[in-house]
Amino acid sequence: MTTTVATVEEGTDAPYALSHLDALESEAVHIFREVAGEFERPVILFSGGKDSIVMLHLALKAFAPAAIPFSLLHVDTGHNFPEVLEYRDRTVAKHGLRLHVASVQDYIDRGVLKERPDGTRNPLQTLPLTEKIQSEKFDAVFGGGRRDEEKARAKERVFSLRDEFSQWDPRRQRPELWNLYNGRHAPGEHVRVFPLSNWTELDVWQYIAREGIELPEIYFAHEREVFKRAGMWLTAGEWGGPKDGETVEKRLVRYRTVGDMSCTGAVDSDAVSLEQVITEIAASRLTERGATRADDKMSEAAMEDRKREGYF
Amino acid sequence: MSTTTTEELSATTLLRFATAGSVDDGKSTLVGRLLHDSKSILTDQLEAVERASASRGQEAPDLALLTDGLRAEREQGITIDVAYRYFATPRRRFILADTPGHVQYTRNMVTGASTAELTVILVDARNGVVEQTRRHAAIAALLRVPHVVLAVNKMDLVDYQESVFAAIAEEFTAYALELGVPEITAIPISALAGDNVVDPSANMDWYGGPTFLEHLETVPVTHDLSHCHARLPVQYVIRPQTAEHPDYRGYAGQIAAGSFRVGESVTVLPSGRTSKISGIDLLGEPVDIAWTTQSVTVLLEDDIDISRGDLIVPAKDAPPTTQDIEATVCHVADAPLTVGHRVLLKHGTRTVKAIVKDIPSRLTLDDLSLHPHPGQLVANDIGRVKIRTAEPLPVDSYADSRRTGSFILIDPNDGTTLTAGMVGESFASPEPVKDEADDDGWDF
Numbered sequence: 001m002t003t004t005v006a007t008v009e010e011g012t013d014a015p016y017a018l019s020h021l022d023a024l025e026s027e028a029v030h031i032f033r034e035v036a037g038e039f040e041r042p043v044i045l046f047s048g049g050k051d052s053i054v055m056l057h058l059a060l061k062a063f064a065p066a067a068i069p070f071s072l073l074h075v076d077t078g079h080n081f082p083e084v085l086e087y088r089d090r091t092v093a094k095h096g097l098r099l100h101v102a103s104v105q106d107y108i109d110r111g112v113l114k115e116r117p118d119g120t121r122n123p124l125q126t127l128p129l130t131e132k133i134q135s136e137k138f139d140a141v142f143g144g145g146r147r148d149e150e151k152a153r154a155k156e157r158v159f160s161l162r163d164e165f166s167q168w169d170p171r172r173q174r175p176e177l178w179n180l181y182n183g184r185h186a187p188g189e190h191v192r193v194f195p196l197s198n199w200t201e202l203d204v205w206q207y208i209a210r211e212g213i214e215l216p217e218i219y220f221a222h223e224r225e226v227f228k229r230a231g232m233w234l235t236a237g238e239w240g241g242p243k244d245g246e247t248v249e250k251r252l253v254r255y256r257t258v259g260d261m262s263c264t265g266a267v268d269s270d271a272v273s274l275e276q277v278i279t280e281i282a283a284s285r286l287t288e289r290g291a292t293r294a295d296d297k298m299s300e301a302a303m304e305d306r307k308r309e310g311y312f
Numbered sequence: 313m314s315t316t317t318t319e320e321l322s323a324t325t326l327l328r329f330a331t332a333g334s335v336d337d338g339k340s341t342l343v344g345r346l347l348h349d350s351k352s353i354l355t356d357q358l359e360a361v362e363r364a365s366a367s368r369g370q371e372a373p374d375l376a377l378l379t380d381g382l383r384a385e386r387e388q389g390i391t392i393d394v395a396y397r398y399f400a401t402p403r404r405r406f407i408l409a410d411t412p413g414h415v416q417y418t419r420n421m422v423t424g425a426s427t428a429e430l431t432v433i434l435v436d437a438r439n440g441v442v443e444q445t446r447r448h449a450a451i452a453a454l455l456r457v458p459h460v461v462l463a464v465n466k467m468d469l470v471d472y473q474e475s476v477f478a479a480i481a482e483e484f485t486a487y488a489l490e491l492g493v494p495e496i497t498a499i500p501i502s503a504l505a506g507d508n509v510v511d512p513s514a515n516m517d518w519y520g521g522p523t524f525l526e527h528l529e530t531v532p533v534t535h536d537l538s539h540c541h542a543r544l545p546v547q548y549v550i551r552p553q554t555a556e557h558p559d560y561r562g563y564a565g566q567i568a569a570g571s572f573r574v575g576e577s578v579t580v581l582p583s584g585r586t587s588k589i590s591g592i593d594l595l596g597e598p599v600d601i602a603w604t605t606q607s608v609t610v611l612l613e614d615d616i617d618i619s620r621g622d623l624i625v626p627a628k629d630a631p632p633t634t635q636d637i638e639a640t641v642c643h644v645a646d647a648p649l650t651v652g653h654r655v656l657l658k659h660g661t662r663t664v665k666a667i668v669k670d671i672p673s674r675l676t677l678d679d680l681s682l683h684p685h686p687g688q689l690v691a692n693d694i695g696r697v698k699i700r701t702a703e704p705l706p707v708d709s710y711a712d713s714r715r716t717g718s719f720i721l722i723d724p725n726d727g728t729t730l731t732a733g734m735v736g737e738s739f740a741s742p743e744p745v746k747d748e749a750d751d752d753g754w755d756f
Contacts, residue, residue: 016571016603017534020326020405029595029607030566033547037620037661061595062607065560066552148398155393161727170393174729175423175644178718179566180658184727198407200398 042140051144078105102128119240130166232265330424333434342503349510453491492740542570545660562609568715571603577627621662633704709736
């Protein structure tokens with residue numbers, strides 16, 4: 001036998017090792033700073049969900065003690081949880097940031113977009129988002145997307161080129177070598193940037209716990225009036241539920257992901273602290289979106305199609 | 313995952329690794345098996361695979377389906393790009409760059425290997441070392457991936473014979489060592505049956521080494537930094553100009569190699585000015601020492617003119633600056649790279665205009681033969697190029713520093729990434745075939 005077998009290193013506390021969270025944090029900060037150095041008008045997509053909260057936290061760290069050289073953009077579906085909107089506005093005020101809002105309701109009111117029969121508004125976000133990017137001339141748009149979320153995202157780049165219609169063409173994406181990101185784009189095009197590309201759901205939660213980041217309350221167990229639709233607990237509300245045959249009940253639930261009220265399901269949980277939430281996730285046998293996002297279940301190719309159209 | 317506590321999970325290290333191998337070698341099955349047996353596949357993902365397998369009339373769930381992403385691939389049954397997979401064990405977090413192994417996808421393998429600490433090369437035990445295996449080994453050697461694993465798959469189809477494995481391991485190891493691959497580990501596996509992937513194989517008690525996953529969990533991810541040249545490419549200058557911080561000037565960047573200490577004398581390139589490090593901010597926390605790949609902000613004693621694109625280095629260990637770069641490149645764009653091509657070159661945080669002066673040779677990966685003066689390089693070609701830059705650049709040899717010895721070429725017209733470049737000699741050992749072009753002394 002001529003093979004060499006690596007010596008087993010028990011305990012990897014070598015002096016120059018980084019923990020996995022430190023490595024991911026350092027990489028994300030590097031991405032934020034690259035964009036600050038190479039783009040004119042970057043913006044962070046901020047929904048008040050945990051991934052965008054972590055993005056904002058990383059951006060604050062990347063430029064401290066100076067202010068973030070970016071503004072924030074929220075695509076408001078009109079069906080957002082009030083707790084999340086309240087968190088959003090408080091955070092913006094606390095850090096003295098500038099918030100742009102692209103409103104789906106506004107587009108419906110103007111007759112530009114039509115309400116879908118199923119009441120779901122997530123697919124309606126694309127047009128307000130792309131028009132806001134065009135009108136504000138944003139050239140880099142930070143999104144909280146992670147490559148572990150869904151199969152179509154596994155091939156997403158950290159710097160993802162979009163044309164003037166925000167469309168994503170898998171064949172136009174550039175190879176990303178070493179940590180040399182290529183942000184060049186033609187006028188009217190922009191780049192979507194995903195600093196959390198290499199993070200998993202668990203990494204995000206562990207980082208929130210380590211950094212002591214505050215989250216909207218709906219991420220923790222609370223009593224809520226919910227009803228069952230398509231196997232998910234949805235919040236009763238004016239957005240379109242419950243319908244006939246759907247009964248409301250009071251349950252102890254929390255949200256694992258925060259999106260539109262019409263398609264974001266709560267899970268039964270009694271986890272009231274971050275520690276308990278992390279334990280629950282580590283033990284969970286369902287991926288984050290599969291359990292709680294109706295829009296990812298649409299079809300095997302649904303996400304791919306929507307990305308091509310300019311979705312997140 | 314279900315048995316790990318949060319405490320165990322919060323203090324692990326991260327390993328980035330890449331796979332190379334073709335559909336026929338069972339690569340997708342290996343990756344699927346790894347995810348499945350390490351319990352990284354969750355119920356709904358597995359259900360989706362079972363549904364898809366059943367709808368195609370397959371009896372058992374096809375683990376390869378776990379890793380097929382885009383519709384085009386599902387329709388054609390191929391893998392067309394680098395896909396990134398994530399999994400964790402109590403001991404370590406993994407990022408896998410999963411790359412297809414066909415000839416025309418050299419660029420994807422180069423992309424995956426560029427950030428990898430370890431590369432897995434898969435062979436079919438029935439076929440042994442084939443042309444493609446040699447190509448994969450050459451790419452791992454060119455990209456200077458520190459660890460290479462030879463996974464001899466389909467051992468179940470050769471009756472788990474030790475002699476078959478030993479012969480393949482020996483042939484491959486001899487070849488890879490000649491290329492200068494620093495560390496090779498051969499493991500006999502059956503991805504389909506699960507032997508030695510996650511669980512030790514009862515069928516191969518003659519094998520005393522680690523399973524594939526054990527090896528991934530224990531391969532060292534730390535480096536001895538004492539022999540590295542410390543390098544900090546400046547990304548951004550932080551100047552709050554607030555009442556609280558009226559005079560703060562911080563140079564932000566990710567340490568590309570080595571380590572820096574407070575009090576150290578440093579030189580800023582390309583200007584050549586010197587100063588001392590007066591402080592290091594590690595994302596809001598002052599530290600005395602910082603090392604690769606930490607993102608930091610460095611403060612200097614003197615107020616000197618520094619901007620994005622500059623490189624901070626130890627005063628006693630500065631690289632030479634040059635406008636003439638000779639490098640091994642992999643061409644990654646569909647349009648060819650030609651002599652006289654005007655490009656942009658991105659090195660670290662600096663992008664400069666450049667021109668392709670010469671393409672001395674093209675390298676055939678199958679037999680490592682050199683073809684002098686091909687005139688151009690097409691997609692997936694690997695070759696030597698000479699580049700003249702508009703401004704002097706402080707480049708290291710890729711052998712010394714993967715981050716400051718690498719660069720990309722960009723098309724100034726449409727922004728396409730054209731070429732991946734590695735400064736200096738191609739292989740760690742003397743090149744198998746001597747390049748006839750005269751050597752410009754880039755071998756430092």
